[in-house]
Amino acid sequence: MNENSAIDRGQTVVDKSRLSLNQITTEHWTAREAIEGCARFGIPSIALWRHKIEETGLDACVKLVRDAGLHVSSVCRGGMFTAATKLERLERIEDNLRAIDQAASLQADSLVMVVGGTQGVPLDDARKMVFDGVASIVEHARASGVCIGLEPLHPMFAGDRSVLNTIDQALQIAMLYTPEDVGVVLDVIHIWWDPKLYAEIESARGRIVGFHVSDWLVPLPDILKCRGMMGDGVIEIKRIREAVDQTGYCGPIEVEILNDEIWNRPPDQVVSQVIERFVSLV
């Protein structure tokens, strides 16, 4: 059996070497606990959230990650470029510059962008602010060696979190820059429904700087904290992962699950299940 026919049949596997624990999956853990947890379970990569980094301290996180021999797949998050006033938009830019510095210190593959919703701004204007916002930070990112990862969010977040809702939209911005500076981050929870999904993934060839998995539960338990463990929902995760890999992406795959029920389980138990589901279903 050659590799292509295996891919055609959705039978390829990933091993733990590509697993990254997005620390939101173990929400009750501090950054220190999440880093130590990865080391304990032999997970080679981690994605850190800024409020957790700041709680533990950036320098401490850098040391902890280095001592544990971990790779940082991403820092979450920059963005939030949309705001009604120029002053607010400038404040957001300042915050993004700080986020770039944090991502640089942690040598993260990318700084994930959640670009901001419509609130208070007409949709087209909000979308233009995202173009402008990226333009305002790309030079500092380049100088810092940080790749900006534009993440399209599910259309249900267009109001409050992100007016970037399709892969096409994210690529329209990314293509203005070199791939080293601006790429796209794909998360199955945000893109699985797209009627043009596989063509859009292919069109992102060379631009994918991050890939996230979880599952879409039916019924959806919540809007923000809606995500399920891989295998508990309706997303064809393996098919999407194979399409992403076919573009040449071979980097870490983050497991990023926002879900109250999972958060309330013992984190060690969650991480065990993450590993088990990852190697069998992703």
Add this chain to the structure above:
Amino acid sequence: MNENSAIDRGQTVVDKSRLSLNQITTEHWTAREAIEGCARFGIPSIALWRHKIEETGLDACVKLVRDAGLHVSSVCRGGMFTAATKLERLERIEDNLRAIDQAASLQADSLVMVVGGTQGVPLDDARKMVFDGVASIVEHARASGVCIGLEPLHPMFAGDRSVLNTIDQALQIAMLYTPEDVGVVLDVIHIWWDPKLYAEIESARGRIVGFHVSDWLVPLPDILKCRGMMGDGVIEIKRIREAVDQTGYCGPIEVEILNDEIWNRPPDQVVSQVIERFVSLV
């Protein structure tokens, strides 16, 4: 000022003659009460839901509508073509044939289709079942003089309600048939986020058989019962309505609001506000 320049500036208005009360907006009313409510408030059209029609009785509804001089903009709903077994799919077809008969009796402009989610079926297969389902009922619809109205639903409903999530997708099916037999129904709540919205609306020229309004609240109070009164959310309703009208659509505009808070207000108060917001904001 010529009409085009007014349209360019989003200044056109609609009057009550185009208002249709989708009865779900006054959920606690029976079909009889909703029909009588429309008559009392001078609303010329109504959209009826099948469970409410069946509760009051189809013949009684036909008589009530006729006696009140009302026009029925749509019957909600047919569809739900996606199912794991052939037997289930056949049962859904049977149910659609009954829905067509009800829409025919009420001389509704269209029978609105909520085509069904993915549950238990891979997404591509589910989408194919929708093509097959429409093909199975179009002859009976034509013979009955009923137009099938394919409504793309927001991507957040792809799991449980509808794998038809963009105007493009709905048009791909509709275009297989004559416009008298199969059209599309556009609801701002489902389409407002789409980066290609205005181009897609234009591409639906001659195929739009229904148009629904409400508003997208931030934050979203619920997934199903998420809709706000026009003006309480972030959708550019007038701009979208003008784009729809520019395609030549001049039919009824349904106000369809699923929202617990609104449902719990006195229906007469809700209807008064619907009229006020409709003439000023739609």
